[in-house]
Amino acid sequence: MKVGVLGAGQLGRMLALAGYPLGMRFRFLDPASEAPASHLAEQVVGEYEDEAALDRFVEGLDVVTYEFENVPVETVRRLGSRGCSVYPPPEALEVAQDRLVEKRFLRELGIATPEFASISTYDELKAAVSRIGLPAVLKTGRMGYDGKGQRVLREPGDVTEAWESLGGRALILESFVSFERELSVLAVRGRGGESVCYPLVQNEHRTGILRRSVCPAPMVTPELQSEAEDLARRVLDRLGYVGVLAIELFEVEGKLLANEMAPRVHNSGHWTLEGAETSQFENHLRSVVGLPLGSTAPRGYSVMLNLIGKVPDSASVLAVPGAHLHLYGKAERPGRKLGHITLSADDPQMLPSRVALVEELL
Ligand SMILES: Nc1ncnc2c1ncn2[C@@H]1O[C@H](COP(=O)(O)OP(=O)(O)OP(=O)(O)O)[C@@H](O)[C@H]1O
Ligand SMILES: [Mg+2]
Incomplete structure (x- = not known):
């Protein structure tokens, strides 16, 4: 089986690592040379719109994913x-690339989301602020990631400033949700329509970037887990989806609001490499090539910590019991995801002290 992957970042790299034991081979397409996946497999360096690059990329592939x-x-x-x-x-x-299309799609499926409004002019922004109220979040409709292209509006004076920095393209205004916590659900649907879900994960963001995931999320009732699985399956089935899908959620008074979805393997699923029977990467590959899906049952308890901007000394990290280090082969740069550490234990009581040891190194 030769699998083509659009994008050769760390997610692609971890897909390849998961596919090799199954005898798969990989080719990547990415405009950036020396991308993280290129250290392990063939990479065609080219733009996604470049016909000649696409020709070289698809030659001899059995299936393509991204x-x-x-x-x-x-x-x-x-x-x-x-x-x-x-x-x-x-x-x-198409749905995931545009926050407005995405929120409308979720609402159509009966999935709760924060209040939102489509914004293309300053007057629309003012009208939406008076309807939705403050605080609110103004976001670019497309191309946002790691909290980029967002402004929180707390007081009326913030409206003009936010418009000056983001105006001029399609925007969305969302009510600011005072959530109790952020969760995510990762679901996998196979080619035959069968699906499985991982246990809910609890995520902590700082400056818009995921810092830490606790897996499985503590204190999840069976009702909350099934609410999450039910909404994920509605999305999967409506899209005739194949692969791993992640949905980011806010928990508010025991209920879930959907923030956004990612049609791919997801940072909040990295813990599954050591912490679940089958990793998200392996399950994504199994589904896209038409193999049976693997168990999503957790193995013990895990905490995943992202390495942002700087990489700690490997020896010090690996001296911590239960620590697994993953480096993506990227150069250090402020705000960049360079790797992650998963701490795992059979007894959840063991985790806080191990997390504290690692956090001292970050
Ligand atoms: N409406 C909201 N209310 C409260 N907090 C929010 C809201 N929207 C976003 N946030 C906070 O900002 C974070 C990043 O927002 P969002 O997921 O929309 O952006 P992103 O740039 O696509 O992020 P990423 O690519 O890292 O998932 C969220 O995880 C959450 O912590
Ligand atoms: Mg997000």
């Missing part, structure tokens, strides 16, 4: 029209 949700939908459709199977379906990309 690790980056901003690959042009047109590229995925073009590959499909050449007879290449591409999963997840392009409709999933």
Whole structure:
């Protein structure tokens, strides 16, 4: 089986690492040379719209997937029209690339989201602020990641300033949710329509970037888990989805609001490499090539810590019991995800002291 992956970042790299034991081979397409996945597999360096690069990329592939949700939908459709199977379906990309389309889609499926309004002019912004109220979050409709392209509006004076920094493109205003916590659900749907879900994960963000995930999330009632699985399955089934899908959630008074979805493997699923029977990466590959899906049962308890901007000394990290280090081969740069550490233990009581040891190194 030769799998093509659009995007050659760390997610692609971890997909390849998970596919090799199953005898798979990989080729990546990414405009950035020396991308993290290129250290392990063939990489075609080229733009996603470049026909000649796409020709070199698809030659001899059995199936194509992507690790980056901003690959042009047109590229995925073009590959499909050449007879290449591409999963997840392009409709999933279309929905996930535009926050407004995404929120409308979720609402249509009966899934609760924060209040929102489409904004294209300053007057629309003022009207939306008076309808939704403050605090609120103004976001670019497209291309946001790691909290980029967002402004929190706390007082009326923030409105003009936020418009000056983000105005001029399609925006969305959302009510600011005072959530109790952030959770995410990762679900996998196979080619035959069967699906499995991982246990809910609890996520902590700082300056818009995921810092830490606790897996499984503590104090999740069976009702909350099934609410999350039910909403994820509605999305999967509506899209005829194949692969791993992540949905980021806010928990408010025991209920879930959907924030956004990612049609790919997700940072909040990295713990599954050591912490679940089958990792998200392996399950994504199993589904896109048509193999049976693997168990999503957790193995013990895990905490995943992202390495942002700087990489700690490997020896010090690995001296911590239960620590697993993953480095993506990227150069240090402020705000950049360079790797992650998963701490695992059979007894959840063991984790806080191990987390404290690692946090001293970060
Ligand atoms: N409406 C909201 N109310 C409260 N907090 C919010 C809201 N929207 C976003 N946030 C906070 O900002 C974080 C990043 O927002 P969001 O997920 O929309 O952006 P992103 O840039 O696509 O992030 P990423 O790519 O890292 O998932 C959220 O995880 C949450 O902590
Ligand atoms: Mg997000």
